[in-house]
Amino acid sequence: MLDFVSPPGALGLIALAMVGYYACRRYIAGCRIQLIVADAKTSAVVRHTTDEGLITLRDVLYAECPALTDPRQAFMVPTPYLPTGLLQTIYATMRVRLYDRTSDIAYERNVFVMPDAATVSLDWYPSIKGDGNGPIALLLSGVGGSSQEHHIRAMAKSLVARFGATSGGFRVVVVNHRGTAGTPITSARPYDSGFTDDLRTIVRHVRLANPLSKLVGIGFSMGANVLTKYIGEESSACPLSCAIAVCCPFDIKVSSDAINQSNILNNYVFQPAVMRTLMRAIKRAEHVTADPAWALDMDRINSAKRLWEIEEELMVKISGYKNLAEYYERSGSVSHVDSITIPFLAINTLDDRITPPHGIPVAKFTVNPSIALALVPHGGHLGFLTGISPRIWFINPIEQFVAAIIR
Known part of the structure; x- marks a missing residue:
């Protein structure tokens, strides 16, 4: 003979409802500002x-x-x-x-x-x-x-x-x-x-x-x-x-560290999205002559794979900072x-x-x-x-x- 699981009775449904209600209340309480x-x-x-x-x-x-x-x-x-x-x-x-x-x-x-x-x-x-x-x-x-x-x-x-x-x-x-x-x-x-x-x-x-x-x-x-x-x-x-x-x-350093960290999401989602945005902007600016005093290494910029490389080669030099650490400290x-x-x-x-x-x-x-x-x-x-x-x-x-x- 086949055994069938009996559907929950009234008390079972009430119990399930109470558990669901309690779980819902706990979840909402965890969403408090x-x-x-x-x-x-x-x-x-x-x-x-x-x-x-x-x-x-x-x-x-x-x-x-x-x-x-x-x-x-x-x-x-x-x-x-x-x-x-x-x-x-x-x-x-x-x-x-x-x-x-x-x-x-x-x-x-x-x-x-x-x-x-x-x-x-x-x-x-x-x-x-x-x-x-x-x-x-x-x-x-x-x-x-x-x-x-x-x-x-x-x-x-x-x-x-x-x-x-x-x-x-x-x-x-x-x-x-x-x-x-x-x-x-x-x-x-x-x-x-x-x-x-x-x-x-x-x-x-x-x-x-x-x-x-x-x-x-x-x-x-x-x-x-x-x-x-x-x-x-x-x-x-x-x-x-x-x-x-x-x-x-x-x-800024905390945020930069978070997005530069090597993991699946950063490597295949966040980093590529940010880098595409930056590289498009850099490409659009090719017709404008950069200040020679900046001494930018355009080969390094164009071959950059991580956000920190752009920051170090472009933002640090343009802003006149000593290094990436100073850029983070002064920019935040x-x-x-x-x-x-x-x-x-x-x-x-x-x-x-x-x-x-x-x-x-x-x-x-x-x-x-x-x-x-x-x-x-x-x-x-x-x-x-x-x-x-x-x-x-x-x-x-x-x-x-x-x-x-x-x-």
Whole structure:
């Protein structure tokens, strides 16, 4: 005779349901956002009104940013089929050019020439000219990125949709790094992880053209490092009202070591992708004469197989550093975090293989009263995808933070 397994009875189904419910609750609890900010006594004052009195950065985060602080909302639960940082990163990379209803925008371009004759393109949404003195958000992408990346377009569209009608014409300008987004290469000096001169010039330009507008900086990956380093360098003279850094590689050496490590993913996915981007940019710049004082070994550059080789031969020499160690030390924003004086929010994940968490200067966020750090357990590098149909989680907390500061 054949033995059949009896289907579970009512008690069995209830038990299974309870186990599933408990496991689900445990998983969601593990997706809670950890916020690190100075305590109530030392947190920096961000506004002072007759009705409210003194409002600190900590007050703003806990009262007006529920996506980061509310026990019922402060979670980033990954899309079920993208549970790991690696899957989040790969999926986000695969859809980097996606156009959907969350990102279907068209920019108006402004080409800007730098003092060294380099060309940088500024992509404005919805237009260069606003209807009033409304706020302006400056967005910066990562290595090889541009205004055309999905998360950049989605962020821009969402910001304008949320604030445009009530803030006197909220606008977004995406700062495309030299040679990106179809921008002509007119200078041999490329951008790099610690090059803040272009951003400084552009912020000054936008400020002069819009003297009454509040300016907000939002950076992603390498763009987050450039932004963080810039506002630290500017310190109390920074013209931005606030800034947000997403997946910031504060310590460039930690990030470089992570991506240069020899393993299957780096050797066949991350390294080739970064190297293709860099080599295309180098190829496009062949018509521009390099400064002989740089003494570049173009044969070594053209035959490079790892990112550190490009950094050592190109970035170190162009920037005038002694060696790779000095380039990493001087390019990272980690040493500038202490000098930030404007409201600043960093958002990093704990499963990011490109900007590993041990490179985040966590302790500094408990000391500097003007800065806060949101640690997200899952999300990878610029993933942060949640929901059955993946949507970008960080857009909502960024909007909440911006709204709280600029109102």
